[in-house]
Amino acid sequence: MTPSTVLTIAGSDSGGGAGIQADLKVFAALGAYGTSVLTAITAQNTRGVDAVLPLPPRTVTEQLESVLGDFAIGAVKTGMLGTPAVADVVAEAARDGRLPQLVVDPVLVATSGHRLGVVGAVERLLPYARVATPNCAEAAAITGRPVDDVAGMVAAAEALVAGGPEYVVVTGGDLDGGEAVDVLHGGGVTTLLRAPRVTTRHTHGTGCSFSAAIAVRLALGEPVPAAVGAAKEYVLRALTGARSWELGAGRGPLDHFGWSA
16 A cells, blocks of 8 residues: 655754654654655754754755655655745645645754754744644744743743634643643644653654654644644654664664664
8 A cells, every 4th residue: 555645844863863864763663755855954963953954945945846746745844844945845835735634843942952943933933833833932933922831831822822823832841841742733622731740851853754744644634633632642652662772972863763672
């Protein structure tokens, strides 16, 4: 049977834990065929980001046209966009209805703390998103309000939905506490998604992997709440599997393929 095809539009991670590389691993692990459009090249590893080279908007356009002109795309996710000009290219395709089941991961800051995007670039895409998946810091940057507890996450999710996306998931993995709580809001309904917090330093690419998993599930025809729940379970397994890994000296990658299960 021909697999569903999913597209990631994001930056490259030379360490392989996040960005395009993580997205393609997630697509494969969950049974989808992955295609990609690179927006930037980064020099990074588990310790941090050493350099970022945004690609010219024309190069992004050429990649996008090549992929969309040949593949039947079931869902799309975006990650690091890099510049407002690149975001304009992607937003134009979304506005024309060419990016179905769009999942926007508003990558603004890497796990290491290095800034990878600008708020203005993300805001160009939000009106076309089926789902947006900011973490607390990203939600705070976009809404201009503090997001440091569950109440703040709920308020941010509601504010973001009012601005365009059909659904918003504010992820709370960076907050303290024994549980990892995410807030899903859409259709006038707010749901708290709870899971045990995994004690691990290997969290590099968690947000990329979460949004990529949502995109696969949407491509397979699942409704958003089910897709988000399945993606959260997938990330929990991937975090748990990599707890004892020794890949790199910093924040290592996830166990995308369940090698340690």
